[in-house]
Amino acid sequence: MSLEDIAEKMKTRMNGFNHTAKFDFDSDGIMFVDATQSPPEVTFEDKEAEVTLTTSIETFEKILKGEQDPNIAFMMGKLKVSGSMGLALKLNGMLEE
Numbered sequence: 001m002s003l004e005d006i007a008e009k010m011k012t013r014m015n016g017f018n019h020t021a022k023f024d025f026d027s028d029g030i031m032f033v034d035a036t037q038s039p040p041e042v043t044f045e046d047k048e049a050e051v052t053l054t055t056s057i058e059t060f061e062k063i064l065k066g067e068q069d070p071n072i073a074f075m076m077g078k079l080k081v082s083g084s085m086g087l088a089l090k091l092n093g094m095l096e097e
Helices: 004-015 057-065 070-075 085-095
Strands: 020-024 029-033 041-043 051-055 078-085
Touching: 004 029, 004 041, 004 057, 041 051, 051 057, 057 070, 070 078, 070 085, 078 085
Parallel strands: 020 051
Antiparallel strands: 020 029, 029 041, 051 078
């Protein structure tokens, strides 16, 4: 799954989040989501966000498909969170659809 494919999925899943989030996929790129607007704006710019999730694109793809529990990925060190842990938990439910 490409970064562009993930961005399209995120546009539909971020409705109701009403915050900003950054997804750092290391060498595969960065995706910034501004869900304070409707529809959510998704860019590949490195902007300041309220919460940042850092993981591999492979792990994130598994989370989106429901093949990887984000909580387990976090405990195993496959997913790192910076910023608001409360927002990370809110994202947890939105990503697992």
